[in-house]
Amino acid sequence: MTDAHWYDIGTADDVPRRGARTLRIDGREIAVFRTADDHVFALENRCPHKGGPLSEGIVHGRKVACPLHNWVIDLEDGEATGADHGCAEAFAVKIEAGRLRLAVPRTRAAAE
Amino acid sequence: MNIVPTPEKLVVIGNGMAAGRTLEELFARAPGRYAVTVFGAEPRVNYNRIMLSPVLSGEKAYEDIIIHDDAWYAANGVRLERGATIVAIDRAARTVTAASGKVTPYDTLILATGSEPFVIPVPGKDLPGVVTFRDLDDVEKMQAAADAGGHAVVIGGGLLGLEAAAGLQMKGMGVTVVHLMPTLMERQLDPSAGYLLRRAIEVRGIEVVTQANTKAILGETHVTGVELADGRIIAATLVVMAVGIRPATALARAAGLAVERGVVVDDAMRTSDPSVYAVGECVQHRGACYGLVAPLYEMGKVLAANLAGDGAAYTGSVTATKLKVTGIDLFSAGDFSEGDDRDEIVLRDPARGVYKRLVLKDDRIVGAVLYGETGDGSWFFDLLKKETDVAAMRDTLIFGQAYQGGSPLDPTAAVAALPDDAEICGCNGISKGTIVGAITAQRLTSLEEVRAVTKASASCGQCTGKVEQLLAVTLGDAFAGPARKTMCKCTDLTHGEVRDFIRAKALKSIPAVMQELGWKTSCGCASCRPALNYYLVCEWPEDEVDDSQSRFINERVHANIQKDGTFSVVPRMWGGLTTPAELKAIAEIAERWQVPTVKMTGGQRIDLLGIAKENLPGVWKDLNDAGMISGAAYAKGLRTVKTCVGKEWCRFGTQDSMGLGIKLEKLMWGSWTPAKVKLGVSGCPRNCSESTIKDIGVICVDSGFDLHIAGAAGLHVRATDLLGHVETEAEVLEYCAAVLQMYREDGFYLERIYKWSARVGLDTIRRTIMADAAARAALFDRFLTSQKAAQVDPWGERVAGHEAHEFSNLTVVPALAAE
Numbered sequence: 001m002t003d004a005h006w007y008d009i010g011t012a013d014d015v016p017r018r019g020a021r022t023l024r025i026d027g028r029e030i031a032v033f034r035t036a037d038d039h040v041f042a043l044e045n046r047c048p049h050k051g052g053p054l055s056e057g058i059v060h061g062r063k064v065a066c067p068l069h070n071w072v073i074d075l076e077d078g079e080a081t082g083a084d085h086g087c088a089e090a091f092a093v094k095i096e097a098g099r100l101r102l103a104v105p106r107t108r109a110a111a112e
Numbered sequence: 113m114n115i116v117p118t119p120e121k122l123v124v125i126g127n128g129m130a131a132g133r134t135l136e137e138l139f140a141r142a143p144g145r146y147a148v149t150v151f152g153a154e155p156r157v158n159y160n161r162i163m164l165s166p167v168l169s170g171e172k173a174y175e176d177i178i179i180h181d182d183a184w185y186a187a188n189g190v191r192l193e194r195g196a197t198i199v200a201i202d203r204a205a206r207t208v209t210a211a212s213g214k215v216t217p218y219d220t221l222i223l224a225t226g227s228e229p230f231v232i233p234v235p236g237k238d239l240p241g242v243v244t245f246r247d248l249d250d251v252e253k254m255q256a257a258a259d260a261g262g263h264a265v266v267i268g269g270g271l272l273g274l275e276a277a278a279g280l281q282m283k284g285m286g287v288t289v290v291h292l293m294p295t296l297m298e299r300q301l302d303p304s305a306g307y308l309l310r311r312a313i314e315v316r317g318i319e320v321v322t323q324a325n326t327k328a329i330l331g332e333t334h335v336t337g338v339e340l341a342d343g344r345i346i347a348a349t350l351v352v353m354a355v356g357i358r359p360a361t362a363l364a365r366a367a368g369l370a371v372e373r374g375v376v377v378d379d380a381m382r383t384s385d386p387s388v389y390a391v392g393e394c395v396q397h398r399g400a401c402y403g404l405v406a407p408l409y410e411m412g413k414v415l416a417a418n419l420a421g422d423g424a425a426y427t428g429s430v431t432a433t434k435l436k437v438t439g440i441d442l443f444s445a446g447d448f449s450e451g452d453d454r455d456e457i458v459l460r461d462p463a464r465g466v467y468k469r470l471v472l473k474d475d476r477i478v479g480a481v482l483y484g485e486t487g488d489g490s491w492f493f494d495l496l497k498k499e500t501d502v503a504a505m506r507d508t509l510i511f512g513q514a515y516q517g518g519s520p521l522d523p524t525a526a527v528a529a530l531p532d533d534a535e536i537c538g539c540n541g542i543s544k545g546t547i548v549g550a551i552t553a554q555r556l557t558s559l560e561e562v563r564a565v566t567k568a569s570a571s572c573g574q575c576t577g578k579v580e581q582l583l584a585v586t587l588g589d590a591f592a593g594p595a596r597k598t599m600c601k602c603t604d605l606t607h608g609e610v611r612d613f614i615r616a617k618a619l620k621s622i623p624a625v626m627q628e629l630g631w632k633t634s635c636g637c638a639s640c641r642p643a644l645n646y647y648l649v650c651e652w653p654e655d656e657v658d659d660s661q662s663r664f665i666n667e668r669v670h671a672n673i674q675k676d677g678t679f680s681v682v683p684r685m686w687g688g689l690t691t692p693a694e695l696k697a698i699a700e701i702a703e704r705w706q707v708p709t710v711k712m713t714g715g716q717r718i719d720l721l722g723i724a725k726e727n728l729p730g731v732w733k734d735l736n737d738a739g740m741i742s743g744a745a746y747a748k749g750l751r752t753v754k755t756c757v758g759k760e761w762c763r764f765g766t767q768d769s770m771g772l773g774i775k776l777e778k779l780m781w782g783s784w785t786p787a788k789v790k791l792g793v794s795g796c797p798r799n800c801s802e803s804t805i806k807d808i809g810v811i812c813v814d815s816g817f818d819l820h821i822a823g824a825a826g827l828h829v830r831a832t833d834l835l836g837h838v839e840t841e842a843e844v845l846e847y848c849a850a851v852l853q854m855y856r857e858d859g860f861y862l863e864r865i866y867k868w869s870a871r872v873g874l875d876t877i878r879r880t881i882m883a884d885a886a887a888r889a890a891l892f893d894r895f896l897t898s899q900k901a902a903q904v905d906p907w908g909e910r911v912a913g914h915e916a917h918e919f920s921n922l923t924v925v926p927a928l929a930a931e
Contacts, residue, residue, distance in 0.1 A: 008925035016917060017294070018635070018661040023922040032922060036635045037302060053677040056665035056725075058638040065638035067665040067673050072638070076453075096399075097372065102924075 004092070004103040011098055012040055020055040020064070025104050030091060031055035032102070033075050035062055041075040042093045042102055048073075048086025119147040121217060122419070123208055125198045125363065126224030127152025129161055130392025130408040132179055134222065137416030139188050145420065148190045149216060151208070154247055155195035157181055161247070162405050165437070168251050168279030201367035203385055220387055220419065223364055223375055227357040227393040227403065232267065236329030242351045245276045254352065258283035262349030265289075265338045267326055269296040271435060273354035274309075277318050278437040280350070288319040288346050290326060290338065292355075295623065300433045300444040302634055304460075304467050305483040307623035312440050312465075321346075357403055359394045374401045379425040381415040391415045397428060404431045432493045434486070443489035446479035446496050447471065454478070459510045460630045467627060468510055469634065475503040488512035527581040536582065537568035537575045547579060551586045559583065576604045600639040602631050607643065607860035614647050620657055621648070636662075643861035646748065649784050650856050653898035660915065666746035669918055670906040671728055679728060680721040682745035683735050684781065687755045687773030687793070688716030697738030705731050715752030715790060717743055726919050732907035741781075741905040748862070749784045750791075750852075753777040754802065758795030758812065767812035769795035772841055776810075779845055780852060782903040783895070786859035786868070789852065804832045807865040808848055817844050821851055821877070822866040830866050833874050836882040850881050850888045853895035 007025060015021045015034040022031050022045055031045040031054050039062070045055050052068030062075045072081045078088035092103040124131050127150050135148065152158075158180040166172040185192045193210065200209040207217045229244035231237055243253045257264070258280055266277040269291030281287045289296075295306030296313070310320050325341035329351055337347045359374035370376040370384035374396030381389050381397075392408045395401065402408065407429035417424035432445035459468040466484035470477055470492065476499045480492040491513045495502060502509055530536075532545030550556055550565045562579055563569055569579045584591045599607050610629060619625045622644050626636060636644065641662035648657040660668050671679035683698070698718055702710050708722040723731055732742075744751055753776050756762065758769030773793040780791075792803030793810045802825075803809030809820035809832050816839035820832035838847055854877065859868040869877060880887050910919075 009922045014917065014922055016661060021917065021920075021922045023924050025924060038298075050675065051677075052675075053673075056669075056673060056677070058641060058662065058664065060637045060641060061633065061635050068675065070638065 004105050007102045007104065009100045009102045012038060012095065012100060014100075015040065018059040020057075020059065022053075022055045023102075025102075028104075029053075030102070030104070032093065032100070033059055033064060035059060035075070040093050040095065040100060042091040043073070043075065043078045044089040044091075046088055047071055048078075048080055048088055049084065054088060119145060120219040122146035122148045122220050122222065123216060123218035124148065124150045124222045124224055125201075125208065126150075126222075126226055126392070126394075127154065127156075127158050127192065127194075128224060128226045128392065129158065129179070129405060130226070130412055131222065131224035132158040133409050133412035134224070134391050134415050134419075135188070135190065136180075137413050138419050141416055141422060142420035144189075146220070148188070149193065149218075150185075150190055151193045151196045151198050151210065151216075153195065153197045154249070156248065157185070157192070157194075159248070164245070164248070164251055165275035165279050167248070168245075168254055168276065169282040171282075174248060198363060201363060201388075203367055203369075203388065206387065218387075220389070222415070223369075223383070223388065223390040223394055224392045225360040225363060225394045228360045229353060230356045230358050231353050232326060232355055234326055234328050236331060236335065237353070239329055239331045239335045239351075240333070241331065241335030241349060242329055242353065244353050245272050246357075254280060254350065255283065257350040258285050260349065261285065263288070263347055264350040264352060265346050265348040266352045266354055267338070268352075268354035268356065269293070269320065269322065270299065270354065270356065271297060271433060272357075273352070274313065274435060275437055276352045276354050277313070278316065278440075280352070281316060281318050285350070286317075286319075288321060288348075289313070290324045290340070290346070291320065291322045292325055294322050296320065296322070297433075297435070297442075297444075300481075301442070301483075302469065302481055303623040304469070304627045304634060305442070305444070305481045307621060307627055308465055308467055308483045309435075309440065309442060311624075357393065359396065359401055361394060364390070364394070372396050379414075379427065380418045380423075381411060381426060382418075389415055389419070397426060400428060402429060402431065404433065406431060430493075430497055432489070434489070441482075441484055441486040443482040443486040443493075444480065445489070445493045446477070456634060457506075457510045458632065458634065460627060462628045462630060470510055472502065472506075475501050475506070477502060524581045524584060527578055528585045536578050537566075542566050542568040544582065547582050548586050551583060557583070557587065557591065599643065600637055602626075602633045602636055602640050603629060604632075605629060607863075610644070611647050611651075611860075614651050619648075620652055620655055622659055622662060646784060646786065646861050650898070653901050667748070668915075669725065669728060670732075670742050670744075670746065670910070671723070672746045674721065676722075678722045678724055680719050680745075681723055681728070681731055681735070682713060682717050682719050682743040683740035684743040684777075685717045685740075686777050687753055687770050689755075689770060689774065690718075694738060694740060697735070697740070701731060701734045701738070704734065713745065713752075715745070716754050717745070717752065719745070726921070729911055729916075729919050733911040736905070736908055736911055742907045744781065747784065748787050750777075750780040750782070750789050753780075753791040753793060754806070755793045756795050756800035758793075762795055764798060765795035765812070766814050767795060767817065767841075769793045769801070769810075769812050772810065772812070772817075772844060773801075775841065775845060776848060779849060779899070783852065783856070783899060784902065785852065785856050787862050787864045789855075789865065791848070805829065806832065808851060810844055810848070815839065817841075819844070819847055819851075822869040822874070824864060824866045828866070833869070835874075835878055846892050847881055847888065849895045850891040851877065853891040853898070854880060856895075856898075857891075 015032055017034055018036050020031045020033045022029055029045040031043050033041045045053050047054055047066040049071045052066040054064050054066055056067040057064040063072050065072050071084050074081055078090040080086045094101050160177040160179050163177040197211045198208045199211050207215050209215050229246045243250050263286040264280045266273045266289045269289050277287045277289045295303050296309050313320055327341045328339045330337040330339055335351050337345050339345050361371045361375055364375040365371045375383055375390040375394050376396050377383055377390050381391055383390050391411045393403055410429050411426055414424045414426040435442040455472045457470045469481045471479035477496045482489050530544050534544045536542055536544050547566055547568050556562050569576045598604055613629055617628055619628055625644050645659050645662040666672050671681050707720045711719045713719050753773040755770045755773030759765030789807045791808045792801040792806040794801045794803040795812050803811055805823040805825040811818040818837050819835045821835050823832035824830040855865055855868055
């Protein structure tokens with residue numbers, strides 16, 4: 001990824017299975033999800049519908065159901081599934097030496 | 113010319129399976145090229161470590177698992193230094209030093225130090241009677257303990273731990289497996305297979321405790337037990353630590369070689385020192401460490417080729433796991449996680465305890481989990497490793513190699529093509545001919561009728577689809593199709609059927625339900641998971657079956673989510689009564705936490721709106737300190753009991769409606785129900801507390817109490833139906849609780865009482881509650897049992913630290929590097 005900062009955000013065990021935790025970077029709230037099979041994803045913590053906190057939704061398979069109006073968002077790319085249209089920004093996450101690393105594109109302010 | 117070169121001196125540190133295989137390959141490629149010295153810390157020749165489990169269980173002897181006997185070492189000119197631990201490497205001088213002080217020179221060195229068991233750092237870990245499961249010495253210690261009888265606790269429910277547990281159990285010990293994670297072997301198995309494995313382990317008489325964090329090992333001079341973090345103590349005469357292994361790297365680290373998790377090697381198996389190679393479990397290659405035998409062998413082959421000067425590169429291994437416990441068939445390989453770019457093919461045969469799951473990506477198998485029938489494991493593994501395109505055989509792939517080559521059929525045509533003696537319902541042994549015969553002879557037209565007449569699909573429900581297809585094939589257009597409303601797209605079963613099966617088959621976890629009832633997805637969806645969780649919590653109140661990740665956020669954090677992501681908090685006010693002290697406390701708390709909106713609710717309580725999630729525990733603590741608990745204003749459960757003033761003050765009041773409301777609320781608070789439940793108690797028929805639009809309403813009259821149910825005042829407005837009349841407060845409590853329990857046991861998830869009543873019929877409810885004293889008493893009794901576990905203030909638990917992760921952010925370490 002070009003022009004991104006990688007952040008250490010702890011370990012996968014910090015995030016509950018079929019659940020999420022949140023964090024803030026540069027004033028943006030990011031939700032970090034862990035699936036039943038231990039894959040970790042990160043999305044902007046805002047449902048494309050009405051801004052609901054996706055981190056509070058029920059995680060099933062590789063999707064999360066927004067707690068406000070039950071839009072179902074794909075964890076891999078942040079796209080709404082089914083008949084709904086919209087997208088929450090997705091961030092790259094990788095596991096290195098047991099640590100979770102999150103890539104956040106540099107904002108203009110941070111890059112200066 | 114005929115010059116015989118002096119053989120190079122090759123020293124191998126470690127005499128395990130990786131070293132053995134490397135030398136075997138080397139001698140085959142370049143016999144006589146090296147003068148080999150092997151240092152082994154154990155006083156033995158090379159034996160097959162993965163066969164330690166059968167040695168422990170007594171199914172094999174040490175002699176049976178020897179790989180290289182003394183004659184092999186002699187024949188290949190290998191000097192074996194047994195029981196000789198190397199304590200130092202001098203890379204400048206190219207020598208190794210043994211514990212005895214003896215120094216041996218090398219030209220080329222191989223590190224094959226393997227791995228060491230991870231011992232969790234708890235008090236008592238060094239007590240006699242605490243062992244690991246790594247080598248033959250450990251096995252001998254375990255056998256000695258088993259001969260003395262007693263109980264063993266195995267810490268760790270992975271491959272090694274389960275093999276140790278099975279071995280000790282076969283030796284006659286009582287065994288408890290204590291595992292940190294919710295399912296066994298979670299790294300190799302998905303939850304469905306983990307559930308089947310647990311069942312098989314438990315059937316052998318081995319106790320399994322999951323989500324169990326070991327706090328301490330107890331004992332003075334010898335181990336006497338294990339204490340878990342939740343305070344439970346399990347008595348034990350033997351404790352086996354089998355939580356995992358880690359590469360043994362101390363020697364390499366001390367010698368200044370590059371070491372991360374393991375000794376870092378390149379594709380030629382070379383460490384950071386060109387004269388030093390490493391192989392086996394001590395190695396870290398391309399970021400990965402391996403603990404299974406197949407990769408070690410592949411590494412050994414590459415290393416031997418490089419030592420022989422042939423050149424070869426190791427590119428990493430895809431691993432497959434098989435559990436070596438007699439009678440349990442289990443296979444897993446590759447990456448079996450889900451993904452949108454992935455498809456899964458799942459085959460479940462509940463009657464035979466078979467579960468198979470293939471994960472496909474781009475028409476290639478990337479992962480496989482097989483349980484109960486693993487015969488095709490190697491075939492799937494082969495397809496996986498070779499990345500074979502499986503598109504053409506996809507429809508029959510899951511059935512295995514023997515079923516390839518046939519032409520795929522659509523499901524109805526496939527059922528139509530079956531011979532008459534083909535078994536449709538495995539549980540009840542009902543053939544296609546029997547079902548078709550019954551449909552024709554008795555003019556059956558629905559699934560329910562087929563079930564009633566033939567018993568087909570009446571046990572596990574797996575064959576429901578097939579029976580419906582038979583109806584369609586037999587009746588043609590006369591078959592109206594299933595009028596049934598299935599729970600969700602994950603299953604063909606209805607809510608009622610799922611509940612019946614949970615009861616009949618004593619299913620106690622979501623993976624158990626999904627496996628036994630043939631769920632079509634591996635993890636359910638946001639619709640079925642909360643429903644299943646409720647059914648399990650309701651059915652098994654005395655077991656810890658609640659799965660918080662299957663609950664809607666409001667029930668998970670015990671507050672109501674608002675449109676901006678903040679929460680509202682409603683403390684319980686029993687019967688709508690409060691005190692000056694409570695009001696003062698609420699006022700102070702609202703100011704302290706800068707609550708933007710304070711509002712009266714329709715249920716006679718106070719709502720504090722706009723509280724950030726991370727502040728919830730603080731607000732709850734303050735409310736708890738002032739004597740208030742959660743009002744469950746978010747719950748599919750008992751919410752409020754609204755009362756009017758009653759005879760204590762009101763000039764029309766006939767009974768103590770406030771007091772009765774408080775009693776009802778104290779009896780019912782904390783209970784989970786299919787949908788929300790609101791009560792009202794009115795002191796006279798003027799009905800100021802609007803009891804006749806509540807789920808359960810009590811109207812006080814001079815002669816006693818009229819009991820009402822099935823009101824609503826939301827999307828639908830509906831006045832209650834009169835259930836009956838009772839004379840005493842004690843009867844009100846018993847009858848209302850009995851109705852609530854009947855609804856809890858019979859209602860479908862999200863079905864309010866008025867819908868449930870319409871479905872089952874008011875007469876049925878009235879007959880049970882008003883006319884059948886024994887049924888009513890039994891319902892009341894079950895309700896009380898359930899309440900014993902349910903009446904715990906969720907706020908108090910969370911203030912005390914329960915699920916603390918819910919309320920805090922992840923810690924971010926600032927930017928590592930811009931890439």
